Amino acid sequence: MPLTNHDVAVKLGAQPDASGGYPGSAYISRGLPVLGGCEGCGATLAPYNAYPSVSGYLRCSDCIGDTGFDSWDEYADHYANLGMTEGGAP
Ligand SMILES: [Zn+2]
Numbered sequence: 001m002p003l004t005n006h007d008v009a010v011k012l013g014a015q016p017d018a019s020g021g022y023p024g025s026a027y028i029s030r031g032l033p034v035l036g037g038c039e040g041c042g043a044t045l046a047p048y049n050a051y052p053s054v055s056g057y058l059r060c061s062d063c064i065g066d067t068g069f070d071s072w073d074e075y076a077d078h079y080a081n082l083g084m085t086e087g088g089a090p
Contacts, residue, residue, distance in 0.1 A: 001051075001061065001068075002051050002052075002064055002069050003052065003068065003069045003070070003071070003072065003075055004047065004048055004049065004050055004051055004052075005027065005033070005036075005047040005048075005051075005052060005058070006022070006027075006047040006048045006050075007072075008032060008052065008075065009027050009030050009032055009047060011072050012030045014026035014027070022047070027047050033050070033058075034047065036050050036058045037058070038058060038059050038060040038063050039055060039057035039063065040059055040060065040062070041062065041063055043062075043063075045058050045060060051068045052069060052075065053067040053068060054067050054069075054078060055067060
């Protein structure tokens with residue numbers, strides 16, 4: 001499967017807290033939303049099931065198709081080419 005927002009946060013240095021989970025601040029502090037909606041079907045998305053798409057919107061696992069990022073390098077290159085910092089939402 002393509003990269004999720006959780007994968008992006010971990011790549012950007014997010015660490016689990018004492019409970020072993022990732023607090024919302026781990027995402028928010030990296031410019032990633034804690035909740036979002038799928039561009040295709042409107043499903044509610046949290047970091048673990050939110051797939052960034054080349055469209056700039058998030059998509060669910062059913063709707064991401066081949067519009068996601070298969071690797072961190074692909075993701076970082078895409079945002080670098082848009083003049084954005086890595087992981088930084090517009
Ligand atoms: Zn969807």
